[in-house]
Amino acid sequence: MHEFVTLNGNLREPAREPHAQANGHGPLVFIQTYGCQMNVSDSQTIETMLSDAGFGFASRADDADVVLVNTCMIRESAEVRALGQLANLSALKKTNPSRVIGILGCVAQAKRKEILDSYPYVDMVIGPDSYRKLPILLEERRITPQGTPGLLETTLLRDELYDDIVPRHHGGVTAFVTIIRGCDKFCSFCVVPRTRGRERSRPLPSILREVEMLADQGVRDVMLLGQNVDSYQWEGRDFADCLLAVAELPSIHRVRYMTSHPSDITEKLLRTMGAHEKICPYLHLPVQSGNNRILEAMNRPYTREHYLHLIELARKHVPNLALSTDVIVGFPTESDAEFEDTYSLMREVRYDTAFTFKYSERPLTKASRMNDDVPEEIKVARLEKLIELQQQIARERNLEQLARTTQILIEGPSPKDAAMWTGRTPCFRPVVISRNGESVGDLVTVQLKTLNGFTFHAERTPH
Numbered sequence: 001m002h003e004f005v006t007l008n009g010n011l012r013e014p015a016r017e018p019h020a021q022a023n024g025h026g027p028l029v030f031i032q033t034y035g036c037q038m039n040v041s042d043s044q045t046i047e048t049m050l051s052d053a054g055f056g057f058a059s060r061a062d063d064a065d066v067v068l069v070n071t072c073m074i075r076e077s078a079e080v081r082a083l084g085q086l087a088n089l090s091a092l093k094k095t096n097p098s099r100v101i102g103i104l105g106c107v108a109q110a111k112r113k114e115i116l117d118s119y120p121y122v123d124m125v126i127g128p129d130s131y132r133k134l135p136i137l138l139e140e141r142r143i144t145p146q147g148t149p150g151l152l153e154t155t156l157l158r159d160e161l162y163d164d165i166v167p168r169h170h171g172g173v174t175a176f177v178t179i180i181r182g183c184d185k186f187c188s189f190c191v192v193p194r195t196r197g198r199e200r201s202r203p204l205p206s207i208l209r210e211v212e213m214l215a216d217q218g219v220r221d222v223m224l225l226g227q228n229v230d231s232y233q234w235e236g237r238d239f240a241d242c243l244l245a246v247a248e249l250p251s252i253h254r255v256r257y258m259t260s261h262p263s264d265i266t267e268k269l270l271r272t273m274g275a276h277e278k279i280c281p282y283l284h285l286p287v288q289s290g291n292n293r294i295l296e297a298m299n300r301p302y303t304r305e306h307y308l309h310l311i312e313l314a315r316k317h318v319p320n321l322a323l324s325t326d327v328i329v330g331f332p333t334e335s336d337a338e339f340e341d342t343y344s345l346m347r348e349v350r351y352d353t354a355f356t357f358k359y360s361e362r363p364l365t366k367a368s369r370m371n372d373d374v375p376e377e378i379k380v381a382r383l384e385k386l387i388e389l390q391q392q393i394a395r396e397r398n399l400e401q402l403a404r405t406t407q408i409l410i411e412g413p414s415p416k417d418a419a420m421w422t423g424r425t426p427c428f429r430p431v432v433i434s435r436n437g438e439s440v441g442d443l444v445t446v447q448l449k450t451l452n453g454f455t456f457h458a459e460r461t462p463h
């Protein structure tokens, strides 16, 4: 899963619901979302709940009666960014003291008391499993006189799935669908099990219902989400069964998923991927380190050899497989030689994409009891070395695609040239082609002709 920042550009799109417009029909909410796809999906779930409760949406915090910030703390930089945003909110409170300010997400869960103590203008702090209470808390807060202590709702519920709530779709052919929440892996560096609680799978029928409802709104490409999708279990159905069931829905063209764990991924899943053309040949399989001692210290219970064996199996079962990974450099005690094992693994696997991170000590984690002893300049040098290698491999992997025939899913007009469509290959590579009577959401068979940066230019192939 990848941390990214959503600056609410999505909220500028016209809302579908009649009362969800900035038209004076009820208090207006502005949500700023930081963090991974799970946070983006949660913000969309909150939008549905608030919209159903009669709230509308503002496209700027200045215009909103309620400002919510959905936070991430996966690395220190993410937390600093989220808290920096909190500091900015004090100005919003000054210009309108009755404006309600709420902090959501992973920082809210892990640092609940500190936020209320350090940021007195924050009205509520609500963790990822307590969003269902948001409409009622907002109602209460709005009728409570100013100056009352902020509200805390951060219980880690074991069973919250928001199963009956379809996240608000913002248009487009792609949508995220959460199939499993929480994480039981407790990798020693990672704060997520502390912020998102225990693992729980969503019933398959409700996943399928949600995908069908999204398909009715034009969605053709679904990304199934979870911190560890391979742990999915519902009434004897595993993740491969779930993936196949979604792929078999006639209105859906493509299914993807994120994230797999090398300890739990099964050959059945790889076989299922290879056997069904609607399942994208894309696998995100975080390795974190190529060294066995570091993997053990990270509480990642697999070896380099097992990981490489999985990659071999995946490539055997899934033709033209695209691979991506996450890597951490500078985990406590990582030596130069141990880092070189990560470097050599990346050179051996030849990922299409790799997300590389410097180790960042996180509160409440097992690794935070270790001394963060790899100096910053060494972390930076290791990171740069991996990035340089990966850029070269990514370029080569892209060039290998040229002249290939593939299918692209049309996403919309190219932002640079309205006479062109932009679409993506099954491996999610961006492609532009000239428009020729197709519609958004259509699949078109093309040959990849040229590469400009990371974007391919393609031509239709005769059927």
Ligand code: SAH
Pocket (backbone or CB within 6 Å): 001, 002, 003, 074, 075, 189, 190, 191, 192, 226, 227, 228, 259, 260, 286, 288, 326, 327, 328, 357, 358, 359, 360, 361, 362
């Ligand atoms: N289950 C998800 C994890 C989401 S976090 C997954 O396995 O993809 C995404 C990535 O952030 C992790 O894979 C890891 O590489 C990185 N990460 C997590 N904690 C970190 C930390 N303390 N310091 C640096 N990177 C970290």
Ligand code: SF4
Pocket (backbone or CB within 6 Å): 183, 184, 185, 186, 187, 190, 191, 192, 193, 227, 228, 261
């Ligand atoms: Fe974090 Fe590990 Fe769970 Fe991923 S699998 S969320 S890295 S604890």
Ligand code: F3S
Pocket (backbone or CB within 6 Å): 001, 002, 003, 034, 035, 036, 037, 038, 039, 071, 072, 073, 074, 105, 106, 191, 192, 195, 196
């Ligand atoms: Fe996601 Fe960040 Fe939480 S990566 S799970 S929002 S700590």
